[in-house]
Amino acid sequence: MCHGLLSTRDHNFAPALSTALARATGHAVLRFDFRFDAAPDLEPDFRYRFSGFADDVDDLGVVLRALTAAGWRPWLLVGHSRGANDVLTWGGSPAAVAASGVPAFAIAALSARFDMPAMFTRLFPPETVATVDAGGVAAWESKRGALTVTPDDVEVVRRHMDMGAAVAAIPPDVPVLLVHGAEDAVIPVADAAAFQAARPSMEVVVIPGAKHAFAGKVPSRTLLDTVVQFATRAAAALHLPTVPPA
Secondary structure, rough: OOOOOOOOOOOHHHHHHHHHHHHHHHHOOOOOOOOOOOOOOOOOOOOOOOOOHHHHHHHHHHHHHHHHHOOOOOOOEEOOOOHHHHHHHOOOOOOHHHHHOOOOOEEEOOOOOOOOOHHHHHHHHHHHHHHHOOOOOOEEEEEEEEEOHHHHHHHHHHHHOHHHHHHHHHOOOOOOOEEEEOOOOHHHHHHHHHHHHOOOOOEEEEEEEOOOOOHHHHHHHHHHHHHHHHHHHHHEEEEEOOOOOO
């Protein structure tokens, strides 16, 4: 399970969803934290970046290789928000998949962003946008510490992240689920329709009343049920054993 922007493995619905998946399938579920260091002088080559989706994919590859080396069989990748873009990007990269040693897999992407060029202007105020667009570096006072946003960061998300191409490149036999909240104010629900247009075979579920993090009893329960049902079907499609139904 892959967390979102500036989040952690235990944020939002992640613990409840991992428990629900484990109980429904009988399979272990791993949550992990992507790299994060707000002091780049300590780890200059492994710091967290606004545009670090490729870094995230590398981190995910490290985790998958470690699991396979230890004798596990990873098969379902679940990501929320930035983590959803990470798992979709990974799945659409034949080199990343091959390097990870995962023979067959399914993807559940929750609140994924399709319109990457809009990311910068949706997350930052106009004065920050103006500073970076003029070639400056802006301070990013995040809940995880002080970071920076550079023109190079913005160039990556505006011009070098084509999510339509990424999902179209995921092998056609890979089951893909996209779940989005109808009231998501962080990533518009219209992005879900754009994903489906780019990959018509994708299963898309829009949860009424749900916001970005699916908070609330009904949205969170619907999210858990939707992902668990998808995982059960995907396991059957991949010929993987699950626990017998109660």
